[in-house]
Amino acid sequence: MAVQTVAGNTSSSAPAVDLGPAAALSCRECGERFELGPLFACASCFGPLEVAYDLPTGSPEELRKRIEAGPDNIWRYAPLLPVPADVAEKPNINPGFTKLVKADNLARELGVTGGLYVKDDSGNPTHSFKDRVVAIAVEAARAFGFTTLSCSSTGNLAGAVGAAAARAGLRSCVFIPHDLEQGKVVMAAVYGGELVGIEGNYDDVNRFCSELIGDPLGEGWGFVNVNLRPYYGEGSKTLAYEICEQLGWRLPDQIVIPIASGSQLTKIDKGFQELIKLGLVEDRPYKIFGAQAEGCSPVSAAFKAGHDVVRPQKPNTIAKSLAIGNPADGPYVLDIARRTGGAVEDVTDEQVVDAIKLLARTEGIFGETAGGVTLGVTKKLIEAGVIDPALTTVVLNTGDGLKTLDAVSATSQATATIKPSLDAFRAAGLVAG
Numbered sequence: 001m002a003v004q005t006v007a008g009n010t011s012s013s014a015p016a017v018d019l020g021p022a023a024a025l026s027c028r029e030c031g032e033r034f035e036l037g038p039l040f041a042c043a044s045c046f047g048p049l050e051v052a053y054d055l056p057t058g059s060p061e062e063l064r065k066r067i068e069a070g071p072d073n074i075w076r077y078a079p080l081l082p083v084p085a086d087v088a089e090k091p092n093i094n095p096g097f098t099k100l101v102k103a104d105n106l107a108r109e110l111g112v113t114g115g116l117y118v119k120d121d122s123g124n125p126t127h128s129f130k131d132r133v134v135a136i137a138v139e140a141a142r143a144f145g146f147t148t149l150s151c152s153s154t155g156n157l158a159g160a161v162g163a164a165a166a167r168a169g170l171r172s173c174v175f176i177p178h179d180l181e182q183g184k185v186v187m188a189a190v191y192g193g194e195l196v197g198i199e200g201n202y203d204d205v206n207r208f209c210s211e212l213i214g215d216p217l218g219e220g221w222g223f224v225n226v227n228l229r230p231y232y233g234e235g236s237k238t239l240a241y242e243i244c245e246q247l248g249w250r251l252p253d254q255i256v257i258p259i260a261s262g263s264q265l266t267k268i269d270k271g272f273q274e275l276i277k278l279g280l281v282e283d284r285p286y287k288i289f290g291a292q293a294e295g296c297s298p299v300s301a302a303f304k305a306g307h308d309v310v311r312p313q314k315p316n317t318i319a320k321s322l323a324i325g326n327p328a329d330g331p332y333v334l335d336i337a338r339r340t341g342g343a344v345e346d347v348t349d350e351q352v353v354d355a356i357k358l359l360a361r362t363e364g365i366f367g368e369t370a371g372g373v374t375l376g377v378t379k380k381l382i383e384a385g386v387i388d389p390a391l392t393t394v395v396l397n398t399g400d401g402l403k404t405l406d407a408v409s410a411t412s413q414a415t416a417t418i419k420p421s422l423d424a425f426r427a428a429g430l431v432a433g
């Protein structure tokens, strides 16, 4: 297939590993290019590296047909991802192509007339969006010959790595803050890999992992969100691709995305930009909104203050999957929100719980706390007149409520407990009227 270089110069030597259309790594700050490898920071300026591609040329119709004929998972977009062409035949957890639910009941409740959709990523193999990023990282780990798959995690990533490593036949050893929700601990441990609780918060866990990578102890280890981070991040682009395809190859007008490290939000923007460049969608303006919990809102605080830098916070929120106090992609999120005319906002834990229950009550979707953050922020921004109710809006639900039962267990209990008799039932006052 003929190829076209989309970012910077291509080095004359062919990449040493086969990751499909991935041509090189390039620095997001200075643009310097590096051969594909387990690198994550620019050797010149320490900026973050990202994957640069030789994207397919040819007609958009041809590419659209090829995608639509592909498997019902993220591998339908293999020509746009850093994975070998035969990726669909390898043992992988094959996430993606989750439902885009037209949320008409919720729209009525929120006064949205332009079409409201929930992209429900609880439908992934380990019930969070993290399966997308890990599935890509597994292919990079294979390509670079790593035998142990690892990560620092706020919970969901640990489970996704455990499952993906089990399926791919790799060893796994993952690191989490010691005080995570029980649902997340069990879901990380059940796949049979090593699970290590660190006495500290996520930022402590992350620092520990960075030390481990630089030490002989971490030799042969692929940390999906550290030394494999450029590849891992690309998995989030598939959310952008799927949403557009499911809308009939059209960009949404507005999208609301939760922020932990900010990687997902930046890559969804990258995905939209690629679809425009490839002619797969019409080039129309879209707005990207970021969502945080008030108890961990460093990006939201910077956005509101008009700052370009993000001041780290010590997280204290029930939305533990988003509790990253020092988000690596924070400044890039600010750029994207400002460039697209979007915003970054936060909600209280109480609003998170209300939003979890609102989504469940109106659409039959039980989201985790991150989903509550995202819908809570959506509601707040509609009420503030920032999100336009007359435009098409997509809200992400990135995880399953079964993982964060504690958030709603106090207020979601049996309506009544009665003896097994009709008299008792009648006395309970539940007969419709």
Ligand SMILES: *Cc1c(COP(=O)(O)O)cnc(C)c1O
Pocket (backbone or CB within 6 Å): 128, 129, 130, 156, 157, 258, 259, 260, 261, 262, 263, 264, 265, 321, 322, 368, 370, 371, 398, 399
């Ligand atoms: C990790 C995670 C996110 C966002 O992650 P980023 O680090 O911003 O890419 C969102 N929702 C859930 C449920 C997550 O686990």
